[in-house]
Amino acid sequence: MDKKQQVMQQRAKAYDVIIVGAGLSGLAAAVTSSEQGLSTLVISKIPSLHSHSVSARGGMNAAIEEPNSEQHKLDTIKSGKHLSSPKQVDFLCTEAPKVIKWMEQLGVKFDQQDNHYRLKTFSGNSLPRACYSKGRTGLNCVKALLAQAKKMVSNLTNTFMLLI
Numbered sequence: 001m002d003k004k005q006q007v008m009q010q011r012a013k014a015y016d017v018i019i020v021g022a023g024l025s026g027l028a029a030a031v032t033s034s035e036q037g038l039s040t041l042v043i044s045k046i047p048s049l050h051s052h053s054v055s056a057r058g059g060m061n062a063a064i065e066e067p068n069s070e071q072h073k074l075d076t077i078k079s080g081k082h083l084s085s086p087k088q089v090d091f092l093c094t095e096a097p098k099v100i101k102w103m104e105q106l107g108v109k110f111d112q113q114d115n116h117y118r119l120k121t122f123s124g125n126s127l128p129r130a131c132y133s134k135g136r137t138g139l140n141c142v143k144a145l146l147a148q149a150k151k152m153v154s155n156l157t158n159t160f161m162l163l164i
């Protein structure tokens with residue numbers, strides 16, 4: 001084991017949570033675990049601002065202007081050719097509006113008109129339900145989560161990003 005590997009192993013032992021990947025999934029997991037007081041290490045091959053997440057421009061589907069997420073679930077199952085796990089689809093569609101609100105709390109501005117979200121029909125959905133942020137949805141969400149992660153570093157001194 002060389003010196004770099006030794007240092008990494010020592011650091012890894014000091015954390016409650018180790019996350020591999022710093023795209024939207026990894027950053028969201030890092031911020032959430034840090035918020036819960038867990039010391040968190042993020043390891044990523046490339047920086048967040050070069051992850052695939054930044055390429056996502058179309059938007060995020062969420063039944064935010066609908067009474068419930070039932071139709072979103074049906075559309076998701078159908079567009080997944082009935083191969084998706086119903087339990088995962090249920091979770092994804094139920095949580096999606098909360099994620100939009102969470103992103104807004106972190107500073108992402110989704111396009112709106114007359115106090116309603118401007119929505120696109122996107123990715124196999126039967127209704128317009130993709131919330132978007134000026135054609136840079138992924139980039140804006142990554143920037144917001146990165147800013148939050150950096151705050152956690154300075155406030156809690158327990159979140160570290162190690163880019164390798």
Ligand SMILES: Cc1cc2nc3c(=O)[nH]c(=O)nc-3n(C[C@H](O)[C@H](O)[C@H](O)COP(=O)(O)OP(=O)(O)OC[C@H]3O[C@@H](n4cnc5c(N)ncnc54)[C@H](O)[C@@H]3O)c2cc1C
Pocket residue numbers: 020021022023024025026043044045046047048051052053054055056057058059060061138
């Ligand atoms: C061009 C394009 C357009 C898209 N448009 C949309 C859209 O409009 N709406 C939508 O909902 N979705 C869209 N998607 C899909 C969406 O971008 C992805 O589903 C989402 O970004 C995945 O996030 P992630 O964090 O899981 O992965 P990523 O953003 O890919 O992040 C993965 C992270 O893991 C790291 N990593 C990978 N392998 C290793 C390793 N071996 N060791 C260490 N680190 C590693 C990478 O460096 C990276 O930081 C689009 C995707 C692309 C490519």
